[in-house]
Amino acid sequence: MIKRKIMPMGKEIRGLRIFFTGVGGQGTLLATRLVGEAALEERVPVLMSEIHGMAQRGGVVESCVVMGRAVSPIIADGEADIVIAFEPLEAARALPKCNPKTVVITSIAPIRPFTVTIGQSVYPDQDSLYRIVEPHVADLIRVDADGLARSVSAERGSNVVMVGVLAGTGILPVSKTSFEQALRQILPERLLEPNRRALDAGYRFGAQFAGRKHLIAEHRD
Numbered sequence: 001m002i003k004r005k006i007m008p009m010g011k012e013i014r015g016l017r018i019f020f021t022g023v024g025g026q027g028t029l030l031a032t033r034l035v036g037e038a039a040l041e042e043r044v045p046v047l048m049s050e051i052h053g054m055a056q057r058g059g060v061v062e063s064c065v066v067m068g069r070a071v072s073p074i075i076a077d078g079e080a081d082i083v084i085a086f087e088p089l090e091a092a093r094a095l096p097k098c099n100p101k102t103v104v105i106t107s108i109a110p111i112r113p114f115t116v117t118i119g120q121s122v123y124p125d126q127d128s129l130y131r132i133v134e135p136h137v138a139d140l141i142r143v144d145a146d147g148l149a150r151s152v153s154a155e156r157g158s159n160v161v162m163v164g165v166l167a168g169t170g171i172l173p174v175s176k177t178s179f180e181q182a183l184r185q186i187l188p189e190r191l192l193e194p195n196r197r198a199l200d201a202g203y204r205f206g207a208q209f210a211g212r213k214h215l216i217a218e219h220r221d
Contacts, residue, residue: 016067016172017075019097022086023111024059027159031084032063034163034182039067041178047073060090067172082171083137084162086145087111092129095136102137105165105206107145107158141165141209148201157198164202170210176203 018035022028029050039046047066064075077096083104085091091106098104108126115121134140143165145158154160160183166172167179176199183195 014068015070016082017070017080018065018067018082018084018166019075019080019094020063020065020084020086021090021094022061022159023090024061026061026086026111028061028086029063030186031086031159031163032065033186034160034179035065035166035172035174037182037185038167038174038179039065039172041181042174044068044173045070049073060093082166084166086159086162088126088129089124091140092124092132095133098133098137100136100138103139103141103169103171104133104137105141105143105162105169106133107162108142109144109146109158139209141169141206143202143205145202148205149198152194152197152201154194154198154201157195160195160198161202161205164199164204165206166202167199168203168206168208168210170207179203 020028020032032048032050036046036048044067047070048064050063064073066073066075075097078099080097080102083091083094083097083102085094085104085106088106088108088110091104110123110126112123113121116123130140143162145161148161149155149157163179167174167176179199180196183192183199187195
């Protein structure tokens, strides 16, 4: 585990805990950093932690961003306000982190484990995975992140699409402009334009959920 602490800079909000989960190669850690850097643009205090796991072998990768009044970057079971799952099975596996007020945003594209590809196990029916999660959380937002990325010719930008969806819901006290600035800070110039399109595609998708009452950020002062 690698812990990274970003000290408070100004803007005060109550604690907001975001749990990210995916498998190696999906860009989970880049998405985590993007959210953290965007929060810094708004002068929101941020704590981050990263659990790399077996990222190079398609293993689970988990990370956390905690904004506002918090003393630890670790999200205990039942504490996540938001779960960002880059894979449906990982969304179900993250259920212990959730509570009845949690918003889960998941990609609908499965990454089948090696044991499935060689016939030693079976990937669960996706609808059954969603049925496991939905009764226990405030909302489950399903995202065709791969499809949205392809639609804007940003085929490798599914992770940024997911961040865009989060931004578009309005849950975070972070503007789209700050996410765009974070992209410029993190990515080399040659990658900026496709990822900007991916962020925008996700933002537009997420904006359709912004009017739901339980998605209104209660963490803003």
